[in-house]
Amino acid sequence: MNQEFAGIKKRVPSPKLVFEKSSPGRVGCNLPSITTPEVDLNQELGETRSELHLPELSELEVVRHFTNLSHINYGIETGFYPLGSCTMKYNPKINERVAGLSGFTQLHPMQPVSTYPGAIEVMVQVQEFLAELTGFDAISLQPVAGAHGEMTCLMLMKAYHAAKGQGSRRIILVPDSAHGTNPASAARCGYEVKAVPTDANGNSDVAALKGILDGLGSEIAGLMLTNPSTLGLFETQIEEICQLIHNIGGLVFCDGANMNAMVGTTRPGDHGFDCMHLNLHKTFSTPHGGGGPGCGAIGVKQELVPFLPSPIVCRNSNGMAQLDFERPESIGRVSPYFGQFLMEVRALAYLLSYGKEHIHLISECAVLNANYVQEKLKKVLPPAFDRPCTHECVLTAEKYKKEFGVRALDISKRLIDYGFHPPTNYFPLIVPEAMMIEPTETECKETLDKFCEALILICEEASVQPDLLHQAPTSQIVGRLDETLAVKQLNVRWKPST
Amino acid sequence: MPYTPHTEYDRTAMLSELNLSSTDELFREIPENLRVQKGSLSLPNALSEYEIEKHLFRLSRLNRSSFDLISFLGAGMYDRYIPSTVSAMISRGEFLTAYTPYQPEASQGSLQTIYEFQTMIAELFGTDLANASMYDGATSMAEAAIVAHGINGRNTIAVSDLIHPHHRQVLNTYCWAIGLKTEVVPSVNGVCKLPEVGDQFACIVVGHPNFLGNLEDLSAVREWCNASGSQMIVSTDPIACALLKPPGEFGADFVVGEGQCLGVAMGLGGPAVGLFGCKQEHIRRIPGRIVGKTKEVHGDQEGYVMTLRTREQDIRREKATSNICTNEALMALANTVYLCAVGKNGIKQVAEASLRNSRYLQSKLEAIGMKKVDSSRYFCEFAVDLGKNAAPIVDRMLERGFLAGLALGEYYPARENQLLVATTEKRNKEEIDQYVSELAAEVGR
Structure with a gap:
């Protein structure tokens, strides 16, 4: 291995579980003391519990436990995180500061509406910004994650068709390259899923689509389309596709997972889409938190506005931000309050930092970085389609599988030894040995160069020392873990020894 | 922009690697009519970090939070202490x-x-x-x-x-x-x-x-x-x-x-x-x-x-x-982290404090003739009958510095006179006494 990349094995013992560090009687927090009279708990509650196995640690032990665990975890702040389809961009620190203001954090969602005009104003400002960026007529911030936003959009479609007496439309079209959440969300709305194939250039196969529409047009509720596609390619015939779906009375949903490629450059609302979801935790820099919170705003055209989740947040005729509960055609609530409010605060801080003047830099630099990486790697890892990519590139490692028995996953695992987080593997499903690399706009040229250099070295290793890759990573606290064993001998919680 | 690191030098070097002369060419596959003119969107102007902080701080100050008001509101979300x-x-x-x-x-x-x-x-x-x-x-x-x-x-x-x-x-x-x-x-x-x-x-x-x-x-x-x-x-x-x-x-x-x-x-x-x-x-x-x-x-x-x-x-x-x-x-x-910090005994203390505070509140309210509506066993939250529409009382109690609870009429029309009140471990005897006396004054007891 190149010395510059040589990782040092983390030679720390397997960290103990917090339960194993417990000592009876220790306390880790200085809680408020009780000032009211004692009561008989059994009498008040009826049956009380006999045991409660929770840890007992001092405050310092608690802090050390989690600090040490953080040291064996990789985040954007640790290093480059080119996970395709996930937009792992820098999460600015000012976002965290403003989202921590007590005038936002200490608000109860059911306190009188008159007591939080500032919060409503935040929501309206986020909505206005997102509506203009995406070209939609209205935004709802109620969905709490990407998949939740997708599902909400399908619910809107369902309500729309029902209102037109076309509730019998039972099919949702989904490209074969789509995220798994698309078909899963369709199933959640009672829809049947039918796949649309991809053509030889990596676009949705318009001829095949026409064929499907000819046969099933009146039964189709809509199409879920990711643009740019999960292949990292812009759907060049997007206007025609939307028109075809509209012609048979269907609606078109844009999966906004790849919005980062379009911010300030092109607007899905102008492409012909009727609705879309946005991942504020991807495109608009709110942190992923190790798997959430997400934040899944949706944008819709006028025809879907009556069905939006209630209440809606809007301005009245005097320009004052307010809540509107009078929504007779609304699908109802999809989450109990206003969505991920504190994430919305973060997103607003981020949007304001770019503003009108700079907002296009997001897609411009994201697309530049992805194309640069695609170009630098094309000799060792060719792109699945030889076209300019958008904010991410999908490469194939098929050659290494055929010639050396090295799979995309092996290459990825070896990247960990070189200090990088792996890209997304085996997605989209239609590309063999796929490696999907999304650098994002916040990475500098030096990082990209170093990453490409590492991948080129690894591809060399694959041909001369394939076992290095099969056994990777060797630099982490654990080597590859046995996922089959995990399923066979399910152990999903600690239990006290008896 | 601090979040997008490319200098003019980087940009030129990267574009030349791609045999391109401008970033616009990166988007050549997007039909011309679908592209947005740079800077043409109707959006607010960019702010500096300081201006962002000021803007959001001011908006946050328009709200009245549980740092400004003493809260007896629960209803599924609770004002509990976060270590x-x-x-x-x-x-x-x-x-x-x-x-x-x-x-x-x-x-x-x-x-x-x-x-x-x-x-x-x-x-x-x-x-x-x-x-x-x-x-x-x-x-x-x-x-x-x-x-x-x-x-x-x-x-x-x-x-x-x-x-x-x-x-x-x-x-x-x-x-x-x-x-x-x-x-x-x-x-x-x-x-x-x-x-x-x-x-x-x-x-x-x-x-x-x-x-x-x-x-x-x-x-x-x-x-x-x-x-x-x-x-x-x-x-x-x-x-x-x-x-x-x-x-x-x-x-x-x-x-x-x-x-x-x-x-x-x-x-x-x-x-x-x-x-x-x-x-x-x-x-x-x-x-x-x-x-x-x-x-x-x-x-x-x-x-x-x-x-x-x-x-x-x-x-x-x-x-x-x-x-x-x-x-x-x-x-x-x-x-x-919370469960480790409060631990086995701390969480029991939090629960017991909440329960004891609610029993104390119940007794004080009963002393002024406001009864818990149902006789069922309860944890730390209960509906109390105010004898008059609760919704306006909640609004007026704001002026006395309290989030008084949730007026139930909106959700259960037959409970129009009822207020749902909760006590967490953050409330103390003094606050409860003050709350009851302010509520009594407001309701006219």
């Missing part, structure tokens, strides 16, 4: 800025904390296991109802009218979309009145404590479920579970709840975190991520991975157990 360790730990970049742990070797920190989270939630709920979290208490409940339908194929979800009204609205939306019916079960004396036994019910959903703070007869609910062949779903408060015999020990199939009370800021309702526990036999049907313990392929070192992945959408697509992908991992981490 300083919680925000310090969840702010660590290695946790905060990580993705879902798809690469376990580089994610053992997140994975172990999730395993610890699953253990602690299962312990509190008295269930065999818990998943790695859901969006919030409402969607957790709706997902459990959909799993119940999958188990027995029945299409009617019975739901107590004393489940949080917003949670019921979310349940209704989910059920409408997937083609299930909901049937509201009425209540008497502030607890659920079980319907006639029937084979149409996929499940019954009850709250324990319920929306009015009261405790249900879970043994009776279990018997009803046995007789009906229905699944038993209990929505609970994890703080109450520190003292109560947990719902799992009553034989609940699914125990769900809102985890905000365990170290998560109220934040106008989000991000919250959905807790989801169940019996072992249901594990392959449940939504969301599950972390399991395993060993290295080529060694003996133990480690953690996401497991039973074939339930999930990225593998099973339309046949997945749910469409959920991103969940609330960071808030689940907040729950985990």
Whole structure:
């Protein structure tokens, strides 16, 4: 291995579980003391519990436990995180500061509406910004994650068709390259899923689509389309596709997972889409938190506005931000309050930092970085389609599988030894040995160069020392873990020894 | 821009590598008519970091928070003390800025904390296991109802009218979309009145404590479920579970709840975190991520991975157990740190303080003739009859510096004169005395 990349094995013992560090009687927090009279708990509650196995640690032990665990975890702040389809961009620190203001954090969602005009104003400002960026007529911030936003959009479609007496439309079209959440969300709305194939250039196969529409047009509720596609390619015939779906009375949903490629450059609302979801935790820099919170705003055209989740947040005729509960055609609530409010605060801080003047830099630099990486790697890892990519590139490692028995996953695992987080593997499903690399706009040229250099070295290793890759990573606290064993001998919680 | 690092020099070098002369050419595949002219969007001007802070600070000051008002409002979200360790730990970049742990070797920190989270939630709920979290208490409940339908194929979800009204609205939306019916079960004396036994019910959903703070007869609910062949779903408060015999020990199939009370800021309702526990036999049907313990392929070192992945959408697509992908991992981490910080004795203290404060409040209110409406057992929240419409009283109590509680008339028209009041461990005797005297003055007692 190149010395510059040589990782040092983390030679720390397997960290103990917090339960194993417990000592009876220790306390880790200085809680408020009780000032009211004692009561008989059994009498008040009826049956009380006999045991409660929770840890007992001092405050310092608690802090050390989690600090040490953080040291064996990789985040954007640790290093480059080119996970395709996930937009792992820098999460600015000012976002965290403003989202921590007590005038936002200490608000109860059911306190009188008159007591939080500032919060409503935040929501309206986020909505206005997102509506203009995406070209939609209205935004709802109620969905709490990407998949939740997708599902909400399908619910809107369902309500729309029902209102037109076309509730019998039972099919949702989904490209074969789509995220798994698309078909899963369709199933959640009672829809049947039918796949649309991809053509030889990596676009949705318009001829095949026409064929499907000819046969099933009146039964189709809509199409879920990711643009740019999960292949990292812009759907060049997007206007025609939307028109075809509209012609048979269907609606078109844009999966906004790849919005980062379009911010300030092109607007899905102008492409012909009727609705879309946005991942504020991807495109608009709110942190992923190790798997959430997400934040899944949706944008819709006028025809879907009556069905939006209630209440809606809007301005009245005097320009004052307010809540509107009078929504007779609304699908109802999809989450109990206003969505991920504190994430919305973060997103607003981020949007304001770019503003009108700079907002296009997001897609411009994201697309530049992805194309640069695609170009630098094309000799060792060719792109699945030889076209300019958008904010991410999908490469194939098929050659290494055929010639050396090295799979995309092996290459990825070896990247960990070189200090990088792996890209997304085996997605989209239609590309063999796929490696999907999304650098994002916040990475500098030096990082990209170093990453490409590492991948080129690894591809060399694959041909001369394939076992290095099969056994990777060797630099982490654990080597590859046995996922089959995990399923066979399910152990999903600690239990006290008896 | 500090977040986009390219200098003019970098840009030129990178473009020349691509044989391009301008960044516009990067977008050559986008039809000309669909491109936006740079700077032409109608958006606010860019602000400096200082201006952003000032702008949002000013907006935040327009709100009246529980730092400005003394809160007796609960109704599903609680003004509880969050130890300083919680925000310090969840702010660590290695946790905060990580993705879902798809690469376990580089994610053992997140994975172990999730395993610890699953253990602690299962312990509190008295269930065999818990998943790695859901969006919030409402969607957790709706997902459990959909799993119940999958188990027995029945299409009617019975739901107590004393489940949080917003949670019921979310349940209704989910059920409408997937083609299930909901049937509201009425209540008497502030607890659920079980319907006639029937084979149409996929499940019954009850709250324990319920929306009015009261405790249900879970043994009776279990018997009803046995007789009906229905699944038993209990929505609970994890703080109450520190003292109560947990719902799992009553034989609940699914125990769900809102985890905000365990170290998560109220934040106008989000991000919250959905807790989801169940019996072992249901594990392959449940939504969301599950972390399991395993060993290295080529060694003996133990480690953690996401497991039973074939339930999930990225593998099973339309046949997945749910469409959920991103969940609330960071808030689940907040729950985990909270439960470690307060520990076994601290959580009992928090629960007992809340309960004792509510008993004291109840006695003080009764002394001025305001009675708890129902005689059922309760945890730390109850409905009190003010003898007049409660909604305007809540508004006027704001001027006296209090979030007085929730006026119930909006949700239960027959309870127009009732106020739902909650006491957490943050309230003390002095505040309760002051609250009661201000309320007495306002109501005219």
